[in-house]
Amino acid sequence: MAKRVFSGARPTGRQHIGNYFGHIMNLIALQEEYECFDCVVDLHALTTVESTASLQQDINDMVLDWLAAGVDPEKSVVFVQSHVPEITELHLLLSMVTPLNWLLRVPTFKEKVRMHPENVNYGLVGYPVLMTSDIVLYKGEMVPVGEDQLPHLELAREIVRRFNSMYGDVFPEPAAKLTQFPMIVGLDGTGKMSKSADNHLEIASTPDEIRRKVSTAFTDPARKRRADIGHPEVCNVYTLHKMFTPGRVQEIGSECRVAGIGCVDCKKLLAQGIVDYFGPFRERRLELQSRPEYVREVVGHGAERASRVARETLREVKAAMNLLP
Numbered sequence: 001m002a003k004r005v006f007s008g009a010r011p012t013g014r015q016h017i018g019n020y021f022g023h024i025m026n027l028i029a030l031q032e033e034y035e036c037f038d039c040v041v042d043l044h045a046l047t048t049v050e051s052t053a054s055l056q057q058d059i060n061d062m063v064l065d066w067l068a069a070g071v072d073p074e075k076s077v078v079f080v081q082s083h084v085p086e087i088t089e090l091h092l093l094l095s096m097v098t099p100l101n102w103l104l105r106v107p108t109f110k111e112k113v114r115m116h117p118e119n120v121n122y123g124l125v126g127y128p129v130l131m132t133s134d135i136v137l138y139k140g141e142m143v144p145v146g147e148d149q150l151p152h153l154e155l156a157r158e159i160v161r162r163f164n165s166m167y168g169d170v171f172p173e174p175a176a177k178l179t180q181f182p183m184i185v186g187l188d189g190t191g192k193m194s195k196s197a198d199n200h201l202e203i204a205s206t207p208d209e210i211r212r213k214v215s216t217a218f219t220d221p222a223r224k225r226r227a228d229i230g231h232p233e234v235c236n237v238y239t240l241h242k243m244f245t246p247g248r249v250q251e252i253g254s255e256c257r258v259a260g261i262g263c264v265d266c267k268k269l270l271a272q273g274i275v276d277y278f279g280p281f282r283e284r285r286l287e288l289q290s291r292p293e294y295v296r297e298v299v300g301h302g303a304e305r306a307s308r309v310a311r312e313t314l315r316e317v318k319a320a321m322n323l324l325p
C-alpha cells in the first residue's frame with residue numbers, strides 16, 4: 001500500500017508563485033507516488049480571520065488553481081476540512097490528552113500573542129490540536145510542510161504518542177516531510193512573497209498583469225543606473241529567471257554582471273518567461289471556470305471519500321476510549 005500523505009493549506013484565495021513552488025508543485029509530485037489527502041483548512045482560518053465574507057470565494061479560487069495546475073481529483077482526495085464534521089469531535093477528544101503547557105510554548109502561538117494580543121481566542125491555543133486531528137483522522141503517515149510548521153508536527157507526534165500510550169495504538173506517528181524549494185522573494189525584494197505583504201504575483205494573472213507587475217519588481221539595489229554593473233546573486237528578478245527562463249539564465253547573469261543587459265530588458269524577458277510558463281495553466285483554468293459547478297463537485301466527491309476514512313477512525317478512537325456502550 002502506498003503511504004498516506006496529508007497536507008493542509010489555509011484558504012488563501014488565488015495562488016501566487018510562492019504558493020505554486022512551495023505547495024502546489026509538491027501536491028502534483030506526491031500524488032504520483034502516494035495516497036494524498038489535500039485539505040483546505042477553513043476552520044484553521046477562523047482562528048485569525050477578521051471576517052468570513054470572502055471565505056467561500058477564497059476556497060473556490062484556491063482549489064481552482066490547484067486543479068488547473070494539475071492536482072488530479074481522481075488521484076488525490078481534494079476536500080474542505082469543515083465538510084467532514086468528524087474533525088470537530090476528534091479535536092475535542094484529542095484536546096483532553098493535550099497538556100495546556102505544550103500548547104502555550106508553541107512558537108507560532110507566542111508569535112501571534114505578541115502580534116495580536118487583542119485576539120487570543122481559545123481556538124487559537126488549540127490550533128496545533130486541530131492540526132493534529134486533521135492528520136490523524138485520516139491516519140496520515142507523511143506530512144509535507146515548510147520549516148515553520150515543524151514545531152506543530154513535533155507536537156502532533158507527542159499528542160499521538162500520548163494518546164497511544166493511554167488508549168492503545170490507534171494512530172500512526174506522522175512524519176514531517178520537509179518541503180525544500182528556493183524561497184520566493186516578493187516582487188518588492190523585502191521578504192518572502194506573500195499576499196499579506198502585497199508583493200505577490202498571482203499565477204492566474206493575465207499576460208498584461210504579469211508584465212505590469214514584473215515591471216515594478218525591485219532588482220539589485222546597488223544598480224542605480226543602466227551603466228552600473230549588476231549583482232545577479234542578490235537580485236530577486238534573477239532568482240525568478242532561474243525558474244522561468246532556465247535556458248537563458250546563465251547568459252542573463254553574465255550580461256547583468258557587465259551591464260550588457262539593463263534591468264528593464266531583464267524584467268521584460270522574465271515577464272515573457274512567466275507568461276509562457278503559465279500559458280497552459282491559464283487555458284486550463286479558463287476551461288474549468290466555464291463550469292461553475294466543477295469545484296463544488298470535486299470537493300463534494302473529496303468529502304465523501306474523506307468521510308469514509310474519518311468515520312472509521314473516529315469509531316476506533318471512541319472504542320479505544322471506552323466511549324461506546
Ligand code: TRP
Pocket residue numbers: 006007008009010041044130131132134135143144145149152
Ligand atoms: N498549519 C498549517 C499552515 O499554516 C496548515 C495546516 C492545518 C496543516 N492542518 C494541517 C498542514 C495538517 C499540514 C497538516 O500552513
